[in-house]
Amino acid sequence: xxxxxAIYDAATLGYKRSIEWNKExxxxxxxxxxxxxxxxxxxxxxxxxxxxxxxxxxxxxxYVRSLTLSPAPSLQQxxxxxxxxxxxxxxxxxxDAGSFDNIYSVDLETGEVSLFRTMDDFILTGEIEGxxxxxxxxxxxxxxxxxxxSCFPTAVHVSYWxxxxxxxxxxxxxxxxxxxxxxxxxxxx
Numbered sequence: 583x584x585x586x587x588a589i590y591d592a593a594t595l596g597y598k599r600s601i602e603w604n605k606e607x608x609x610x611x612x613x614x615x616x617x618x619x620x621x622x623x624x625x626x627x628x629x630x631x632x633x634x635x636x637x638x639x640x641x642x643x644x645y646v647r648s649l650t651l652s653p654a655p656s657l658q659q660x661x662x663x664x665x666x667x668x669x670x671x672x673x674x675x676x677x678d679a680g681s682f683d684n685i686y687s688v689d690l691e692t693g694e695v696s697l698f699r700t701m702d703d704f705i706l707t708g709e710i711e712g713x714x715x716x717x718x719x720x721x722x723x724x725x726x727x728x729x730x731x732s733c734f735p736t737a738v739h740v741s742y743w744x745x746x747x748x749x750x751x752x753x754x755x756x757x758x759x760x761x762x763x764x765x766x767x768x769x770x771x
Contacts, residue, residue: 585612587624587638601638604645609636614661614712616668618690625663627670632658635668635688649693655686660712660725666690669698671724673709683710685724701726 585603590596601624603609613629622640633654637646657673668688675681687698701710704726711725 585609585626587615587626599643601640601643604636604638607636607645607648608634609648613658614670616661616663618663620666625661625668627658627661629658632656635661635693649688649690651688651693651695653695655684655695659710660714662713662715663690664715669713669722670695671710671713673711675701675707677707677709680707682707683726685710685713 587601589598589600591598603612603626608631609626609628610630611628612626614627616625616627617623617640618625623646624638624640626636626638628634628636632651634648634650636648638644639646655670655672655674658670659673660671662669666689668690670686670688672684672686675683682700682702682704684700685698686695688695701724708727711727713722713724715722
């Protein structure tokens with residue numbers, strides 16, 4: 583197994599170095615990577631054994647710790663970190679039965695997990711994958727195998743999101759961009 587985080591120069595896109603996976607951590611694969619810029623850490627999620635998140639020091643590459651999730655969301659896909667909180671997208675719905683997937687928030691100090699939102703804004707259920715926040719406008723973007731969900735933050739801090747679906751639709755099931763507008767606040771911590 584060769585799990586690692588490859589680090590590239592942002593200006594040149596040239597390879598700089600890798601952070602090697604710690605075999606003693608208990609991690610068996612990697613489904614998502616997120617950087618905590620404030621603490622200089624990189625986190626990895628494990629789809630197979632999703633009870634923990636795994637943290638490495640971004641400068642030294644050393645293994646810092648694992649964080650036990652309580653309760654652990656199943657079938658984790660992507661992770662995004664900001665303001666001491668991790669958002670975790672999960673393929674925990676059932677597309678064939680019309681059951682939607684969810685996004686959870688994780689407190690990076692305690693490991694406490696709470697439902698952030700159910701992704702019932704998609705026209706067709708599917709498998710949500712990665713998620714990120716657009717640094718230019720603060721939009722939360724969630725990739726799904728049947729669409730993309732984008733949302734505008736309701737406050738300056740990107741840890742606040744709440745949205746409602748606009749009229750954009752694609753009934754073919756192909757990937758589309760759906761834009762959402764603010765409705766109410768929902769905090770990540």
